[in-house]
Ligand SMILES: Nc1ncnc2c1ncn2[C@@H]1O[C@H](COP(=O)(O)OP(=O)(O)O)[C@@H](O)[C@H]1O
């Protein structure tokens with residue numbers, strides 16, 4: 153059976169055709185433009201493939217409450233024209249097959265859970281630290297959804313005492329986690345892209361200070377067996393070790409952590425976790 | 436069918452016999468002493484009742500991972516003799532009937548979900564602000580459990596700028612939420628019990644500052660339809676209004692909150708949510 157997947161991102165869309173085993177047969181990616189233009193391109197790609205189901209991992213916040221009038225609609229987003237766009241409605245018009253919709257991070261989490269570094273555990277959390285920060289959770293094969301959707305990047309954490317002069321980059325909360333630790337926040341604080349700050353240790357110590365707090369919060373609340381951190385900012389490979397160290401220090405023995413190197417890890421699917429997970433949403 | 440319930444608290448134990456509809460037929464409560472003494476008393480109470488199942492909502496942290504060797508054991512606790520006590524093991528020896536074990540806060544949450552102020556929604560979170568802080572989540576009738584258990588009271592939040600001199604009361608994390616906002620924290624900060632500070636507005640403004648942050652974190656992560664806050668500290672009734680106000684301010688329109696007065700509420704079962712929920716765990 154052929155299954156379609158869409159990784160609907162704010163910057164780019166990835167569409168792919170694959171199967172139940174995580175194989176990808178055809179794949180395309182293009183920049184995210186206006187909603188209908190973008191969805192036209194999606195339709196064009198799948199027109200050549202006899203898919204029998206379609207899974208979508210979407211940027212957000214997206215309304216995932218099936219009882220809601222705006223189910224499948226993109227909610228508050230700074231992206232022009234996308235705010236209040238009925239993504240699922242448009243897809244339903246184009247595709248008369250079963251559709252599965254979830255957040256981009258839940259899809260990525262499911263991808264790693266089924267085919268990647270989460271395939272030996274029963275629950276995992278996937279955190280992406282890129283332009284924004286988001287996280288998704290899979291337990292026993294199911295993605296976690298609340299009434300609506302979770303936007304875990306917007307939690308509040310303690311601000312670093314060397315960072316009090318920074319007002320944060322989140323347009324809603326200022327100094328929420330995303331406002332303090334996303335790639336956008338790094339750029340706003342230092343006036344330079346993260347990649348240009350690679351050799352500045354202080355930058356990554358502060359980054360790890362925030363990420364470790366977020367991971368502590370996620371861990372004490374959700375207790376996942378594995379925590380996968382991906383996204384552009386994590387290309388700074390040295391971050392993993394400092395995050396682990398900070399996390400253990402913060403935890404201070406309260407909850408047992410058997411092996412922190414196996415608890416906090418990098419993704420393993422080389423940027424295909426999102427699209428493979430989108431396909432897997434339909435299974 | 437008669438069902439037993441135990442609300443196993445660090446200060447007191449409540450045992451009750453009830454039915455599937457939330458009715459309580461007999462109830463007893465006694466102080467928590469040494470583990471085996473306490474469990475002797477539990478056995479004595481139920482010896483007079485032909486219960487067919489037993490549900491337990493326990494203080495914690497308690498190991499809820501069914502794959503773990505220490506499943507059903509109390510983990511890190513400052514309570515002497517209870518650390519590493521195999522609660523479920525002892526109950527299994529005394530009761531040869533189906534046993535259901537969960538955290539005290541999950542049980543309380545289930546009680547309100549089934550019989551109280553959560554009975555008209557699909558998911559609710561129950562937060563208790565007492566000697567410590569804990570929270571439990573129920574979605575579609577099921578309590579939420581991670582690999583192990585969640586200890587949501589120990590999340591990190593931003594410290595109030597007037598509070599930087601306070602080191603927090605959590606023995607593990609200092610200034611985690613519990614360390615900043617539990618009844619114990621209030622007493623440590625001001626040198627007086629909360630009840631004696633009733634007329635000091637600043638105390639409750641700071642308390643609401645922390646609780647609202649925690650609720651924001653819980654809300655963006657778990658997206659429950661209703662958030663019930665109970666526990667001794669919430670006897671300070673005026674807190675509800677300030678917490679709601681602070682929460683909306685922090686959210687700043689990011690996620691829609693239809694009606695904050697229906698989102699953030701007080702419990703409705705007059706201290707029976709825990710024991711009714713414990714009984715309901717078996718259903
Ligand atoms: N090597 C790097 N070191 C630090 N930050 C990086 C690096 N590469 C990319 N970034 C940052 O990651 C962010 C982009 O993240 P990415 O996950 O690629 O995209 P998106 O989140 O938009 O999907 C940008 O803020 C960028 O500056």
Ligand SMILES: Nc1ncnc2c1ncn2[C@@H]1O[C@H](COP(=O)(O)OP(=O)(O)O)[C@@H](O)[C@H]1O
Nearest residue numbers: 565566567618619628629630666667668670671
């Ligand atoms: N009216 C009140 N105002 C403020 N704090 C109170 C009040 N009543 C009790 N507390 C505080 O609540 C805590 C006890 O909480 P409670 O939920 O009754 O017990 P526990 O958490 O041990 O089960 C104590 O720290 C106590 O000082």
Ligand SMILES: [Zn+2]
Nearest residue numbers: 306322325328
């Ligand atoms: Zn934010």
Ligand SMILES: [Zn+2]
Nearest residue numbers: 589605608611
């Ligand atoms: Zn703590």
